[in-house]
Amino acid sequence: MRQRQQAQSHKRSRLTNRMLVAAAALLLGGGGLAVVATTALAGNNAPDAAAGHPHMVTATTVSCPDVGQKLRKVPRSAQLQVSKGLASLDRQVSDAYHRMTEGAGDEILARLKKQRSRTIGTMVTAIAKDATRPDYLLKMSGCTTKPTGVDGQAAAKSTNDGWNQNQQQYPNQSQPQDPNQSQPQDPNQNQQQGQVQGQDGGQQQPGQVGGPSPDDFVDITTVQPNAGDPPFAAPQGNNASTGTFTTECGRNEDGHFNSDNVIVTPGVSNGAHHTHDYVGNKATDAFADDRKLADSDTTCQNGDQSTHYWPVLRKLDGTSEQKPGAGHDGNNGSVLTPASVNLTFRGSQSGQVRAMPRFLKIITGDAKAFTNGTKNANASWSCTGFEDRQLKDKYPLCPQGSQVVRTFAFQNCWNGRDIDSANHRDHMTFSDQNGNCPSGFTPVPQLVQRITYDVPQGNSFAVDSFPEQLHKPVTDHGDFINVMPDDLMNKAVNCINSGRECR
Known part of the structure; x- marks a missing residue:
């Protein structure tokens, strides 16, 4: 019985935290994701959390290196493939951003990096057929989050x-x-x-959510x-x-x-x-x-x-x-x-x-x-x-x-x-x-x-x-x-x- 009560308590705690995340995203303005300290999201009962210490709440968006701005030579034979690649990269970032606004976790950035790595690799291969292989682009697959709203x-x-x-x-x-x-x-x-x-x-x-901010x-x-x-x-x-x-x-x-x-x-x-x-x-x-x-x-x-x-x-x-x-x-x-x-x-x-x-x-x-x-x-x-x-x-x-x-x-x-x-x-x-x-x-x-x-x-x-x-x-x-x-x-x-x- 006691275990059941504890489980219900944890469920209520997680639900409350999810509600706080959604509310924070709306209140901060301009941000796509409200990120609350890990201890709060996990329902951690550490002394600091139990004592009611405030947690940092930050609105963030997805920030990725702009592959298009780093292109130096694209032969005619690769232009359509590169164009489709750039559009795919934008779509991947957009999808990741939307998943983050829905409350998904940090695994999104890892998944996004894998997607971008495949797409950039395809672009590099297409360019290399008739121009110098731009391997430097392969280093641009990783993305981060960027503060917005109040912290922006x-x-x-x-x-x-x-x-x-x-x-x-x-x-x-x-x-x-x-x-x-x-x-x-x-x-x-x-x-x-x-x-x-x-x-x-x-x-x-x-x-x-999605901006603009006041x-x-x-x-x-x-x-x-x-x-x-x-x-x-x-x-x-x-x-x-x-x-x-x-x-x-x-x-x-x-x-x-x-x-x-x-x-x-x-x-x-x-x-x-x-x-x-x-x-x-x-x-x-x-x-x-x-x-x-x-x-x-x-x-x-x-x-x-x-x-x-x-x-x-x-x-x-x-x-x-x-x-x-x-x-x-x-x-x-x-x-x-x-x-x-x-x-x-x-x-x-x-x-x-x-x-x-x-x-x-x-x-x-x-x-x-x-x-x-x-x-x-x-x-x-x-x-x-x-x-x-x-x-x-x-x-x-x-x-x-x-x-x-x-x-x-x-x-x-x-x-x-x-x-x-x-x-x-x-x-x-x-x-x-x-x-x-x-x-x-x-x-x-x-x-x-x-x-x-x-x-x-x-x-x-x-x-x-x-x-x-x-x-x-x-x-x-x-x-x-x-x-x-x-x-x-x-x-x-x-x-x-x-x-x-x-x-």
């Missing part, structure tokens, strides 16, 4: 602190705001504002100016090419959406695990090669067939569409149509620019910056009327009547040879503050994508992301494939180099 504030601070070091182009415009200004003026008021009505009459607010938002009026003229300082001075070329491609009124990524994972459906918003080329999906893009119609008024895309912004209204890239991948809420989309090419501080080659592919920002770090991050959030204040790792809370602004200033130096590279980054880079490109690179027109939104008041919106990236604002990114006809690109270059404003 320290990581968020380091994001701002390290921004100048990683961002070369406009160092004087990326100064971090006062850390004391990184939180809304009234946190309680902020949480109340963040509650929005769901379909079922319930309330949804940031801080639930501390991902900041009142823009509390941020000190840290940028030049909006959207950023334009080239000026005697040597600068000061003209601009603007192409008008609409706001995706036709509803061109998919969760593919034709640059990173061509030939694979749902390669992004989040939904992209498209303007320009109407044929863009995972299976659109250069020929298909060149034959496609466009939403651009001047005949520009280029592809522009970015993750959608969603209103956190309690809706969920269970399909890839949306609710199936943890991206819930109604998609917000931009209020405006401005696509402008501008010149260089150091002198004239040369034409971009057709089918040049550029990614700016990093969809996995929350776990990768900020080396390639390039998110810029602000509000209309406050664009001298740019946020890198926070969403802006805008005053009534002010719109949320996302700005992507793309890399403006090209290596003069390649329209793409194995990691989709090495062929492009940023100039320094004087407009000078690194050795071996030459200035090309800089694309600036500026997108505005009317959003509900409060912390009631979020950008789509990979599930384990928790909708963090630092993961925002933009993509571009130049499909301008050569004569249109030459017109743009002439306008920029002659100091004119053209459309």
Whole structure:
């Protein structure tokens, strides 16, 4: 009888602990898993636990080495296999993250490592058939957990602190705001504002499992100016090419959406695990090669067939569409149509620019910056009327009547040879503050994508992301494939180099 009572007591203890884990995950915000000290999870009756000593509760997500960023040469014969491999790695991380949110244990990381090891091995073998065998990739199978939510504030601070070091182009415009200004003026008021009505009459607010977290938002009026003229300082001075070329491609009124990524994972459906918003080329999906893009119609008024895309912004209204890239991948809420989309090419501080080659592919920002770090991050959030204040790792809370602004200033130096590279980054880079490109690179027109939104008041919106990236604002990114006809690109270059404003 006594043994039965003890067993029932242990069962109740384990149930209570599981309930505590679930509650902690919801309360901490932004985290995918609440991890409680092992003694508490095991129902350990050690003196410390019995005495009621508090246990450390931390929200975490899955953090894995980014294999795609370490690729250096992928022969044509291996491109599809590598693309499928990268998509498989993302899916494995996503599945592991979801299992962790359901309360599975540490064995998930061991299982994930085995899966990744097999997938990476397949990629290495495919590359080795026609290129040097990249055995260094085999060391990238192991993953860890990363603190988020409350404990993630320290990581968020380091994001701002390290921004100048990683961002070369406009160092004087990326100064971090006062850390004391990184939180809304009234946190309680902020949480109340963040509650929005769901379909079922319930309330949804940031801080639930999967993010975003309340501390991902900041009142823009509390941020000190840290940028030049909006959207950023334009080239000026005697040597600068000061003209601009603007192409008008609409706001995706036709509803061109998919969760593919034709640059990173061509030939694979749902390669992004989040939904992209498209303007320009109407044929863009995972299976659109250069020929298909060149034959496609466009939403651009001047005949520009280029592809522009970015993750959608969603209103956190309690809706969920269970399909890839949306609710199936943890991206819930109604998609917000931009209020405006401005696509402008501008010149260089150091002198004239040369034409971009057709089918040049550029990614700016990093969809996995929350776990990768900020080396390639390039998110810029602000509000209309406050664009001298740019946020890198926070969403802006805008005053009534002010719109949320996302700005992507793309890399403006090209290596003069390649329209793409194995990691989709090495062929492009940023100039320094004087407009000078690194050795071996030459200035090309800089694309600036500026997108505005009317959003509900409060912390009631979020950008789509990979599930384990928790909708963090630092993961925002933009993509571009130049499909301008050569004569249109030459017109743009002439306008920029002659100091004119053209459309």
